[in-house]
Amino acid sequence: MLSGGGSTLLNLCRAIRDPERAAPLSGVEIAHVISSRADARGIGIARDADLPVSVVPRREFNDGAAFSAAITAVLEPLDVDLVVLAGFLSLWRIPARFRWRVLNIHPALLPKFGGRGMFGLHVHRAVLAAGERESGCTVHLADDEYDHGPIVAQERVPVLADDTPESLAARVQEAERVLYPRVLQQVADHGVGWLDQFHF
Ligand code: GRF
Secondary structure, eight states: OBSSOOHHHHHHHHHHHOTTSSSOOOSOOOOOEEESOTTOHHHHHHHHTTOOEEEOOGGGOSSHHHHHHHHHHHHGGGOOSOEEOSSOOSOOOOOGGGTTOEEEEESSOTTTTOSTTOOTHHHHHHHHHTTOSEEEEEEEEOOSSTTOSOEEEEEEEEOOTTOOHHHHHHHHHHHHHHHHHHHHHHHHHHOGGGGGGGOO
16 A cells, blocks of 8 residues: 555565565565555556556545545455555554554654654654664554554664765665565565564
8 A cells, every 4th residue: 555656566566576686575466556645656656567556545535434444445355465555644544354464664763753744754854853873664563553563673774974864765765675575575474474473
């Protein structure tokens, strides 16, 4: 599920297609792509990869419950094992069927620098403003709060003295490109039940 640029989706498509990549992905199929915005660039990336796309525009729903129900209605007939958030900027109230079966990646070391409004360069600006010496990315099980839920894996990168939000973003993104496929490969190898060790 995405809302924006789709670079996370593109990376996963490449990881599935190219076994020579640093973090390839096998035994994984992307069944469907859901966008919460009609103008998300990620829709084009999905179509280029011949993936079926559903657009569920957040702005067409007055309340989060109706929006969430519409997302769930798209997912239910698909029989998917896992929902992968890939730059999804809205809140989906996860129904019981998908509890602990939704992963998100966040471009910081959660629980720091997450939550509503903490996306894109906002995250890296906040990390620099706080004088952090390291940042990174976090893959976590999503729950009903933004960037919240049990942590599955993190990758750290240094924050350099002359970093700008953009340079830090690029370094974190490189780490994301490896971390997300690695976690998804674990799920593919061991089954979705592998995720249950991270929540109690
Ligand atoms: C990624 O940096 C990810 O950490 C965060 O949103 C960004 C998505 O980028 N959740 P894109 O929309 O996939 O290009």
